[in-house]
Amino acid sequence: MTDAANTRHTRLLIIGSGPAGYTAGVYGSRAMLNPILVQGIQPGGQLTITTDVENWPGDNSVMGPDLMVRMEEHAREMGTEIISDHINSLDLSTRPFTAYGDTGTNYTADAVILATGAQAKWLGLPSEEHFKGFGVSACATCDGFFYRGKEIVVVGGGNTAVEEALFLTNFASKVTLVHRRDSLRAEKIMQDRLFKNPKVEIIWDHEVDEVLGAHEPRGVEAVRLKNVKTGETQDVPCAGFFVAIGHAPATELVKDSLELHNGGYVKVEAGTTRTSIPGVFAAGDLTDHVYRQAVTSAGMGCMAALDAEKFLAEHEEEDETAHAAE
Numbered sequence: 001m002t003d004a005a006n007t008r009h010t011r012l013l014i015i016g017s018g019p020a021g022y023t024a025g026v027y028g029s030r031a032m033l034n035p036i037l038v039q040g041i042q043p044g045g046q047l048t049i050t051t052d053v054e055n056w057p058g059d060n061s062v063m064g065p066d067l068m069v070r071m072e073e074h075a076r077e078m079g080t081e082i083i084s085d086h087i088n089s090l091d092l093s094t095r096p097f098t099a100y101g102d103t104g105t106n107y108t109a110d111a112v113i114l115a116t117g118a119q120a121k122w123l124g125l126p127s128e129e130h131f132k133g134f135g136v137s138a139c140a141t142c143d144g145f146f147y148r149g150k151e152i153v154v155v156g157g158g159n160t161a162v163e164e165a166l167f168l169t170n171f172a173s174k175v176t177l178v179h180r181r182d183s184l185r186a187e188k189i190m191q192d193r194l195f196k197n198p199k200v201e202i203i204w205d206h207e208v209d210e211v212l213g214a215h216e217p218r219g220v221e222a223v224r225l226k227n228v229k230t231g232e233t234q235d236v237p238c239a240g241f242f243v244a245i246g247h248a249p250a251t252e253l254v255k256d257s258l259e260l261h262n263g264g265y266v267k268v269e270a271g272t273t274r275t276s277i278p279g280v281f282a283a284g285d286l287t288d289h290v291y292r293q294a295v296t297s298a299g300m301g302c303m304a305a306l307d308a309e310k311f312l313a314e315h316e317e318e319d320e321t322a323h324a325a326e
């Protein structure tokens with residue numbers, strides 16, 4: 001049930017403010033759809049927690065947060081209304097769809113673009129949970145500063161882990177990267193930088209078994225590693241432990257209403273951004289288990305706005321009649 005006083009109607013609602021959301025805003029605005037974009041609790045998305053982005057076409061190197069500020073400005077300049085709110089539930093059972101914001105505002109929309117991206121994965125260890133915020137982190141750019149002159153352990157073998165490890169060498173006396181296999185999946189150029197860095201040690205074929213530390217005051221002192229081949233354990237001293245094992249799609253709003261696949265990603269019709277509900281489109285990391293890049297997310301944001309524009313044009317008469325009757 002929507003409360004009329006707190007309800008905003010829009011033809012196109014965009015949920016999420018990463019590269020997919022802002023690009024959808026640019027294209028949706030240029031299609032004269034006057035979109036509303038709800039930013040969520042991480043305005044700018046995942047790139048706001050990194051430093052140099054070296055693969056955004058047109059910029060040899062750009063700081064992630066700066067790029068996202070530019071994207072936000074671009075979407076706003078084009079005509080997107082950008083709102084600081086977080087959607088806590090989404091009713092896709094009837095059109096217009098309704099999104100419920102934490103601020104108390106309900107957003108009704110003739111079409112919705114979901115661009116809620118992805119969130120950091122955790123190992124799932126009780127000790128990791130216990131020390132979260134007390135030495136355990138998933139964001140080097142946010143928390144690296146606290147470990148000046150100290151030893152740090154990073155777990156993971158993808159681009160994020162390598163980037164985080166390299167970034168942390170700016171603060172730490174030593175960074176140990178722990179990976180469960182004997183080769184990294186990070187890009188070769190990143191691997192080269194890592195291997196050349198004198199502050200970095202790599203421990204291959206090991207998993208993190210437990211985070212060890214003091215309880216009063218709470219703080220990490222070491223991580224216990226287990227050799228995946230022999231089962232032998234060893235404790236590596238550290239003051240900070242960074243988990244960088246990838247990201248999971250943020251599907252909380254739609255896990256019971258939309259078709260998902262590939263381990264929880266929103267399913268779209270091949271070559272489009274159309275989901276299993278007509279009028280609902282998905283773009284970016286939320287729907288992409290393969291590429292997961294800023295540029296591919298932006299590309300899908302463009303596609304979603306164009307798909308939404310076509311859908312709305314096809315349903316214009318029906319929507320006008322429905323709104324006139326309200």
Ligand code: FAD
Nearest residue numbers: 016017018019020040042045046087117284285292293294
């Ligand atoms: P995201 O950037 O994940 O943004 C999701 C948005 O959805 C956020 O704004 C969030 O607030 C919002 N949201 C979520 N839930 C809700 C809700 N319920 N209500 C409202 N809003 C909501 N890619 C590159 O190409 N180059 C790089 O150098 C690079 N470096 C990276 C470094 C790190 C540390 C990380 C983590 C990722 C990096 N990536 C990089 C990957 C890149 O950041 C992602 O592919 C890209 O940000 C995905 O964009 P997106 O728009 O799909 O979603």
Ligand code: NAP
Nearest residue numbers: 123156157158159160161180181185244245246247291292
């Ligand atoms: P990712 O590519 O999925 O890599 C995750 C890594 O963590 C893998 O090495 C994986 O090991 C390991 N891992 C997963 N679960 C684990 C567990 N439970 N215990 C121990 N290790 C575990 O994730 P990502 O590095 O976050 O990158 C996500 C996407 O963003 C990628 O597409 C990436 O290219 C992109 N990105 C790009 C940049 C850049 O371009 N500079 C920077 C960051 C991210 P296995 O290898 O054994 O599977």
